[in-house]
Amino acid sequence: MDIAALRTAHPDHWMKATAIRTLTLDAVAAANSGHSGMPMGMADVATVLFEKHLKFDPKAPEWPDRDRFILSAGHGSMLLYSLMYLTGYEDMPLEQIKDFRQWGARTAGHPEFGHARGIETTTGPLGQGIANSVGFAIAEEIQRATWGKKIVDHYTYVMAGDGCLMEGISQEAIALAGMQKLSHLIVFWDNNNITIDGTVDIADITNQPMRFEASGWHVQSIDGHDPSAIDAAITAAKNDPRPSMIACKTHIALGHAAQDTSKGHGALTNADQLKAAKEAYGAPMGDFEVAADALKQWAEIGARGATANKEWHDRFNALSANKQAEFKRIYAGQAPKRLSATIRALKKQISEGAPSVATRKSSEMTLEVINPIMQETIGGSADLTGSNNTLTKDMGTFHPDTRKGRYIYYGVREHGMAAAMNGMALHGGARAYGGTFMCFTDYARGAMRLSALMGVPATYVMTHDSIGLGEDGPTHQPVEHLAMLRATPNMNVFRPADTVETAEAWEIALTSQKTPSVLALTRQNLPTVRTEHKNKNMVAQGAYVLADAEGKRQAILLATGSEVSIAMEARDLLQAEGIGTRVVSMPCWELFEEQEESYRKRVLPGGPVRVAVEAGIRFGWDRWLFGERGKREKSGFVGMHGFGASAPAERLFEEFGITAAATAAKVKSLIK
Ligand SMILES: Cc1ncc(C[n+]2csc(CCOP(=O)(O)OP(=O)(O)O)c2C)c(N)n1
Numbered sequence: 172m173d174i175a176a177l178r179t180a181h182p183d184h185w186m187k188a189t190a191i192r193t194l195t196l197d198a199v200a201a202a203n204s205g206h207s208g209m210p211m212g213m214a215d216v217a218t219v220l221f222e223k224h225l226k227f228d229p230k231a232p233e234w235p236d237r238d239r240f241i242l243s244a245g246h247g248s249m250l251l252y253s254l255m256y257l258t259g260y261e262d263m264p265l266e267q268i269k270d271f272r273q274w275g276a277r278t279a280g281h282p283e284f285g286h287a288r289g290i291e292t293t294t295g296p297l298g299q300g301i302a303n304s305v306g307f308a309i310a311e312e313i314q315r316a317t318w319g320k321k322i323v324d325h326y327t328y329v330m331a332g333d334g335c336l337m338e339g340i341s342q343e344a345i346a347l348a349g350m351q352k353l354s355h356l357i358v359f360w361d362n363n364n365i366t367i368d369g370t371v372d373i374a375d376i377t378n379q380p381m382r383f384e385a386s387g388w389h390v391q392s393i394d395g396h397d398p399s400a401i402d403a404a405i406t407a408a409k410n411d412p413r414p415s416m417i418a419c420k421t422h423i424a425l426g427h428a429a430q431d432t433s434k435g436h437g438a439l440t441n442a443d444q445l446k447a448a449k450e451a452y453g454a455p456m457g458d459f460e461v462a463a464d465a466l467k468q469w470a471e472i473g474a475r476g477a478t479a480n481k482e483w484h485d486r487f488n489a490l491s492a493n494k495q496a497e498f499k500r501i502y503a504g505q506a507p508k509r510l511s512a513t514i515r516a517l518k519k520q521i522s523e524g525a526p527s528v529a530t531r532k533s534s535e536m537t538l539e540v541i542n543p544i545m546q547e548t549i550g551g552s553a554d555l556t557g558s559n560n561t562l563t564k565d566m567g568t569f570h571p572d573t574r575k576g577r578y579i580y581y582g583v584r585e586h587g588m589a590a591a592m593n594g595m596a597l598h599g600g601a602r603a604y605g606g607t608f609m610c611f612t613d614y615a616r617g618a619m620r621l622s623a624l625m626g627v628p629a630t631y632v633m634t635h636d637s638i639g640l641g642e643d644g645p646t647h648q649p650v651e652h653l654a655m656l657r658a659t660p661n662m663n664v665f666r667p668a669d670t671v672e673t674a675e676a677w678e679i680a681l682t683s684q685k686t687p688s689v690l691a692l693t694r695q696n697l698p699t700v701r702t703e704h705k706n707k708n709m710v711a712q713g714a715y716v717l718a719d720a721e722g723k724r725q726a727i728l729l730a731t732g733s734e735v736s737i738a739m740e741a742r743d744l745l746q747a748e749g750i751g752t753r754v755v756s757m758p759c760w761e762l763f764e765e766q767e768e769s770y771r772k773r774v775l776p777g778g779p780v781r782v783a784v785e786a787g788i789r790f791g792w793d794r795w796l797f798g799e800r801g802k803r804e805k806s807g808f809v810g811m812h813g814f815g816a817s818a819p820a821e822r823l824f825e826e827f828g829i830t831a832a833a834t835a836a837k838v839k840s841l842i843k
Pocket residue numbers: 206208209244246295296297298331332333334335338361363365366367423436
């Protein structure tokens with residue numbers, strides 16, 4: 172690559188792009204770890220984007236109508252951090268760049284949402300960013316249709332590398348975006364033909380432009396180091412009614428001895444080579460030094476957005492007071508005041524009528540009353556709408572012709588759905604929920620983990636939550652999934668026992684600010700166990716006494732979801748024999764863990780035998796069985812010990828011994 176020719180062709184541009192390159196080299200060298208090559212290769216694209224197109228105001232990183240910049244190739248984090256520093260984000264002073272990858276710094280190894288205002292999403296697990304961006308773009312489309320272009324009209328720009336495009340999730344995202352004609356989504360592919368193991372062709376010969384075209388995208392191929400070509404391509408992309416992919420032919424680690432090699436992907440720390448690269452750039456500066464002229468020009472770019480921001484606020488202030496308040500409410504992620512009264516009314520009606528319904532149906536009944544009062548909900552399912560019961564009458568379908576619709580047919584794309592839900596929530600003004608069979612949380616897991624890590628309050632509607640789904644058999648019957656989800660930090664896993672608990676779980680999910688929720692719901696009908704109406708949200712305590720022992724308390728049955736009614740039957744059997752038995756419903760372990768010790772002690776006092784009943788594996792239950800004042804020799808577990816089987820549900824519960832009789836027998840064997 173002729174660096175001298177690049178320098179002379181566009182000297183001003185070169186100087187600004189150089190600032191990104193040298194800051195990256197210096198930060199990675201100081202940290203002695205990181206990834207230099209990607210920022211060095213994509214610095215030209217980033218410079219043109221930020222200088223000529225991106226609508227942003229570093230002084231107002233949360234301005235709702237800003238363009239979103241998503242660094243899907245998160246290992247190139249120094250690209251983002253350099254841009255934030257150079258354009259004047261308050262959370263990104265030079266000290267943060269110097270502290271790259273150190274304890275307590277905002278400049279984590281990979282960009283992390285919440286560390287510095289201006290980081291739109293957490294990236295690093297390749298493919299997540301591009302899949303998030305589909306959610307960002309969907310949220311923008313819906314809000315533009317709802318609020319009008321004066322209030323919502325922005326683009327989502329993504330930088331993705333070969334790795335992002337190799338990940339399977341990218342296909343889910345690309346296909347969905349193409350079908351939905353997300354015209355405000357623009358992806359730059361860092362086409363440098365390098366990954367960690369070598370050149371891309373040792374593992375992949377996909378024709379990426381053809382792949383995107385096949386999914387309905389507008390595609391351009393350019394020299395990613397030519398500022399005029401980059402500028403023209405972005406303009407063309409903005410004007411096309413399809414999502415756009417711009418294949419940017421770049422050189423990884425441009426201008427460094429490691430250029431165009433897989434060595435250039437990682438940390439370039441050799442001092443002599445670093446010096447030589449800076450000299451080639453015409454910027455032989457000291458560590459972290461940037462030419463004064465470059466700093467000035469970057470600062471001007473950063474300052475430019477203030478006008479657009481102010482003009483937007485003028486337009487926003489011209490809205491009616493009600494509209495302004497509503498917009499602010501949804502962007503603050505606050506539920507409407509009516510929500511809790513609405514949930515209470517539903518609970519009362521259910522407790523009185525005591526219907527026998529599947530909790531997936533209970534969830535639908537809840538959504539039927541919630542969705543009309545929360546226009547910010549965006550629901551969907553990965554091709555299991557009729558099974559997940561996620562669609563309600565009022566929502567309308569999101570489609571290229573019906574942009575106000577709030578229901579998304581994600582297709583058979585669980586991972587893409589979960590990542591899009593993260594994107595919608597991060598975009599702001601949207602509460603995303605999506606459904607699939609609980610067994611396929613495995614397929615969505617990569618993005619679900621990021622919901623938890625980022626603190627995104629997405630809601631996962633996971634139906635068919637046990638062997639209770641019956642004939643579809645062990646491929647579809649989750650057994651270890653509750654344990655896996657409960658092991659995930661910052662994730663509320665709800666397994667409600669009936670419609671009342673389901674409504675309560677939804678209320679918590681929809682008022683959550685920083686924690687995602689999983690609703691584990693049944694396919695099979697369950698009796699109403701909460702037949703006595705209480706205004707209080709009992710699920711909020713995580714676990715509570717559903718039925719207390721009559722007479723001397725000798726046993727406590729702990730159960731969740733569909734097994735709560737089994738525990739209640741077992742209680743009847745035991746009480747009939749004079750064995751005082753308490754039933755504790757435990758719809759959400761995480762919330763119970765948060766309760767005061769005194770409350771937990773009241774629910775789970777020491778002394779009685781404890782038996783847990785859950786149609787999943789035991790993993791995790793020991794905390795409640797012989798932690799919390801329990802005793803190993805006085806505790807037992809009724810549940811699954813391996814995979815399920817294909818048969819009608821009643822037969823499976825019989826065969827796997829998850830019955831009232833088996834539970835009662837277990838209790839009696841433990842009472843000596
Ligand atoms: C899901 C996932 N798998 C693996 C990795 C580890 N990893 C980080 S970067 C990378 C190679 C990416 O290649 P490319 O996107 O071409 O980036 P470039 O070499 O151009 O910087 C890999 C395998 C990761 N971050 N995420």
